[in-house]
Amino acid sequence: MNDKLIEIEITDLAYDGKAVGHKDGKVVFLKGGLPGETVLAEIIKSKPRYDMAIVKEITQKSHFRVPTVCSHFTYCGGCTWQDLDYAAQLMFKKKQVIDCVERIGGLPDIKIFDVIGSQEIFGYRNKMEFSFNVDTKEGFTLGLHHRGSFRDIFNLEKCYLTPDITSEIVRWMQSFVKEENIPVYDVKNHTGYMRFLMIRQAKNTSDLMVNVVTNYGEFPVKEKLIKNITQAFPSLTTIVHNQNGQKSNIAVGEKETILWGPGFIEERLFDTVFRIRTNSFFQTNSLQAETLYQTGFEMLNPQENDHVLDLYCGTGTIGILLAPKVKEVIGVELVADAVKAAQENASLNKISNISFYEGHVKDFLKDKNSAQDYFNVVIVDPPRAGLHPKALKQLLILKPEKILYISCNPATFARDAQKIVAEGYRLPEIKPVDMFPHTMHIELVSVFHRL
Numbered sequence: 266m267n268d269k270l271i272e273i274e275i276t277d278l279a280y281d282g283k284a285v286g287h288k289d290g291k292v293v294f295l296k297g298g299l300p301g302e303t304v305l306a307e308i309i310k311s312k313p314r315y316d317m318a319i320v321k322e323i324t325q326k327s328h329f330r331v332p333t334v335c336s337h338f339t340y341c342g343g344c345t346w347q348d349l350d351y352a353a354q355l356m357f358k359k360k361q362v363i364d365c366v367e368r369i370g371g372l373p374d375i376k377i378f379d380v381i382g383s384q385e386i387f388g389y390r391n392k393m394e395f396s397f398n399v400d401t402k403e404g405f406t407l408g409l410h411h412r413g414s415f416r417d418i419f420n421l422e423k424c425y426l427t428p429d430i431t432s433e434i435v436r437w438m439q440s441f442v443k444e445e446n447i448p449v450y451d452v453k454n455h456t457g458y459m460r461f462l463m464i465r466q467a468k469n470t471s472d473l474m475v476n477v478v479t480n481y482g483e484f485p486v487k488e489k490l491i492k493n494i495t496q497a498f499p500s501l502t503t504i505v506h507n508q509n510g511q512k513s514n515i516a517v518g519e520k521e522t523i524l525w526g527p528g529f530i531e532e533r534l535f536d537t538v539f540r541i542r543t544n545s546f547f548q549t550n551s552l553q554a555e556t557l558y559q560t561g562f563e564m565l566n567p568q569e570n571d572h573v574l575d576l577y578c579g580t581g582t583i584g585i586l587l588a589p590k591v592k593e594v595i596g597v598e599l600v601a602d603a604v605k606a607a608q609e610n611a612s613l614n615k616i617s618n619i620s621f622y623e624g625h626v627k628d629f630l631k632d633k634n635s636a637q638d639y640f641n642v643v644i645v646d647p648p649r650a651g652l653h654p655k656a657l658k659q660l661l662i663l664k665p666e667k668i669l670y671i672s673c674n675p676a677t678f679a680r681d682a683q684k685i686v687a688e689g690y691r692l693p694e695i696k697p698v699d700m701f702p703h704t705m706h707i708e709l710v711s712v713f714h715r716l
């Protein structure tokens with residue numbers, strides 16, 4: 266045995282997906298390995314309170330370990346838990362929620378249900394962004410990020426989290442860009458043209474969008490791209506070109522041109538149709554989005570006289586689905602494009618008792634300070650950072666009867682829940698919903714009741 270390697274028994278999984286073990290009374294976070302496994306690992310960083318290690322060899326396998334399906338699994342930053350049995354993934358996600366609520370929130374007596382598993386565990390994503398980068402060996406690559414790397418992109422063969430056609434389009438684009446010799450963006454020097462390829466396919470309608478994000482400038486072989494790609498993929502419904510000259514590595518365009526088709530796709534949730542454009546937020550797992558919202562609505566039990574605030578409303582999905590059951594909904598959202606999409610979707614579905622405010626939640630709530638007792642139901646679905654302290658303070662001034670809190674981060678949820686409960690609310694139960702199989706992410710749904 267290499268004397269630099271140490272033997273460790275893995276007992277748990279941390280929130281960032283790393284394995285957890287102990288050596289000489291100290292916590293060790295490991296890359297690789299699953300609970301129930303004994304491994305030989307190399308310590309790569311030693312801190313006073315914990316060590317970081319890389320698993321070099323598994324000497325005893327966990328009964329949770331399952332064969333992986335993806336050839337990119339060992340280096341792709343996508344699904345780090347693919348080798349963990351799905352039932353065990355759900356068990357560890359539930360444990361993560363319990364830990365946060367008890368340890369961070371200091372709230373030990375809340376009923377936390379088993380995680381509602383995803384109806385599909387592969388091919389569930391309706392959207393994926395792939396990156397281009399120059400590559401000294403291959404000329405360029407188009408695919409996903411190497412685990413833990415901001416710049417390194419590997420050439421994608423197949424991604425199992427998306428429908429098969431997504432990977433087929435990526436492979437087609439790799440060949441097209443190579444044959445046409447289109448310059449690829451160099452992430453280091455910020456030169457070149459092709460930056461991202463975003464593919465969106467609606468689960469319930471099969472609408473299919475290709476969005477090519479480039480540096481500024483006319484697309485060099487635009488007509489040829491449209492002709493060849495629509496021939497190769499007859500199920501494509503629209504092609505969009507976005508131009509982005511910013512150095513930051515995000516697949517959002519500053520200038521959009523619709524190359525072919527309507528420029529949007531439509532997705533159906535329950536009986537409601539949502540128009541999704543390139544830069545609009547929409548839940549990436551459509552089937553589980555229905556489960557998430559349905560769970561929230563059942564826990565909320567909306568009434569026809571409710572005045573509802575839908576804070577952090579994105580493209581208005583929750584408010585639009587809820588509006589027919591209540592008196593009135595106001596959605597609040599920071600991103601202008603999302604507000605436009607929300608308005609478009611409300612009129613598409615002939616919902617007239619909903620309106621939208623574009624801006625920060627905290628500013629909206631500050632203005633509504635005097636409207637105490639008017640909004641009896643508030644829905645919050647914030648980003649991972651949770652509620653801004655000022656937003657939370659203003660929200661509690663409104664004294665709503667019920668707060669439906671949908672969270673994608675149990676740690677920030679637990680922090681906010683502690684404050685809400687301290688202000689006179691009861692939190693009887695939490696229902697976690699898995700939207701992202703094979704990753705450590707977990708969403709949860711809860712309703713706070715004013716005492």
Ligand SMILES: C[S@@+](CC[C@H](N)C(=O)[O-])C[C@H]1O[C@@H](n2cnc3c(N)ncnc32)[C@H](O)[C@@H]1O
Binds near residue numbers: 600603
């Ligand atoms: C997790 S998404 C929820 C979207 C929506 N509820 C849904 O289910 O599709 C969070 C949304 O909050 C918005 N957002 C982030 N910070 C915000 C703020 N300070 N004020 C208003 N909206 C914000 C984001 O743009 C994003 O659309």
